[in-house]
Amino acid sequence: MALALTFRTSHTLVRMRLAAFRHALEDQFRRSWIVTGGFVGLVLASGTLWLAARGDHDVLVVVLAVWMLGWVVGPLFAGGGDETLRPEYFTMMPLPPRTLSTGLLVAALAGVAPVISLIALLSLIVVSGGVAAAVVAVPALLLQLLCFVLASRLAVAVYGVLLQLRSGAVIAALVNAFILAFTAQGWALIVAFVSADVQGTVAKAARIAPSGWGLVAVEAAGRGDWLELLAALAGLVVLAVVMLLAWSALLVRRTTATHTGRTPRRLLAARTPEGAAAAKELRSWTRDLLYGHRAVFAIAYGLFFCLMPLAIGLKSMLPWAGPAAVVMAGSMAANLYGADGTAYWTTLMTPGANRPDVRARQRAFLLVFGPSTLLITVLLTWWSGVTSAWPLVLSVLPALLGGAAGLVVACSVYAAVPTTDAHKRSGNPLNSGENEGETMGIVYVMLVLVATTCAPALVVALYFGWWGVPVGVLSGVLAWWYFGRVAARRLDARGPELLTLLRHGRSPAEQAKKTAGLEALPKWRRTLAGFCLGFGAIPLFPQAVVPAVFKLTGNHDTKSWFLALYQDGPWQWVVIALMGALGLSMYAFGGLTYYRARKRAPGVPGAVVAG
Known part of the structure; x- marks a missing residue:
């Protein structure tokens, strides 16, 4: 009975998943993201097969480790991954946790990413080099794919649990920032900590990791080492079972846990509308775990990005940690009103509240990121010993702070993206609705827009030294004032339309x-x-x-x-x-x-x- 129920549940969920996928293809924007991602994935999978055809097992096992790392960290940067079928949708159905988790796992396999990964894992057959090894490669690659998907689901579940705790949100932000910075600056760590035998050292570590157990099984079959073969395949099976059980337990916690409110430790004591709005916005950055997560992530990313080259003795990037953090902070805060959701109605229904609300959001952004990035910039520039960097970074930083504080409110008003209201968030806080692709697009655009706001100050600092500092302060103040004014006027003219968008999509x-x-x-x-x-x-x-x-x-x-x-x-x-x-x-x-x-x-x- 249990097996039959699991089969029927899996069959139904797969059909629902495919129907949702067909519906997603009807949206031009989402279809373009799917097609682009699929094309890039096919190119990477083809490259993996080409490496396998060359017969270099050491390189292949490292590439497979990168594939598994992509499955684990990819969803953390893409809004929690594909959660078309949320566990919360099925809480009222009499399904055992393991039946539901198994069905969701099977449904997760019915997608573009698993198919592309399956193509990449065909490399195990390519390198088999014999009939026995080829036969072993088939279950090995299927088990490897299953572990990839389970590792992805489990990572998202664990990450969601962390984001529901203040300390966990900080830890998750640090891990997230380190991983993203490593994708750009990891070469410095590799050069520093790996000796001349780079390929051999990394390959040994990759074979020990679960991502290499499938290849280990194929290699053992080729040598006739049946004990190692069985150990590798059994390891994949045990790992898959353990991850499935852990994911099932986290799904139960996610769908049954209750969240009770807390009595505020300190009531708002502001006496003016501007003060009340500023206090409210500051508390959003300190109490909303997603706000706090993004703030810590932005600052940690700037630090990791510029500290990693220290591994090879390179200090010239240290002065730019503060500006890098501001650019990342501006992009992460590009949808402030979209994150508020229907809570915006309290501002809309208060006469004359739009301008104080916009200015309060700008002041809160500056108070959260201004002192911290200034301290980072001063300390790291002094540590670097690069005296020529002082006028550059002290010119760029105020321009970026003012530009970011202005652009985040303007962008969140003119290009608001509807997201899930804070009180309706699922057990996966990473997933904020059906518009993740649009949100990520705005983040990428904001990275460029915020970075360009420092161009006048940087040019003046390059040619005239310290004269760039007043230019940076002036341009930052002008950007703060002008974009804030534009955002407030937009809210006065189109506030009801914005609320309708945030409420109904x-x-x-x-x-x-x-x-x-x-x-x-x-x-x-x-x-x-x-x-x-x-x-x-x-x-x-x-x-x-x-x-x-x-x-x-x-x-x-x-x-x-x-x-x-x-x-x-x-x-x-x-x-x-x-x-x-x-x-x-x-x-x-x-x-x-x-x-x-x-x-x-x-x-x-x-x-x-x-x-």
């Missing part, structure tokens, strides 16, 4: 209007625009901004994968300028394509299209 007619202009464009142009928006950061930041920082701070030793630093003399600046222009052009082309498509979309006839 976009109507079918609005969705159709949003995509009608894109549908009219040639497919190649839509694909190219999505590609430019997704990959414009590669030439702009790693190939232009970072090499420019290296040259400005006097670092002439580190070359890594920065193309410009392999050139001679003035050609370095030429390559930096070309890469920067390429990145900005990609963003401009993608952004203008989507903007013009929306402008060309029909107005009232959009309802006809939706029907």
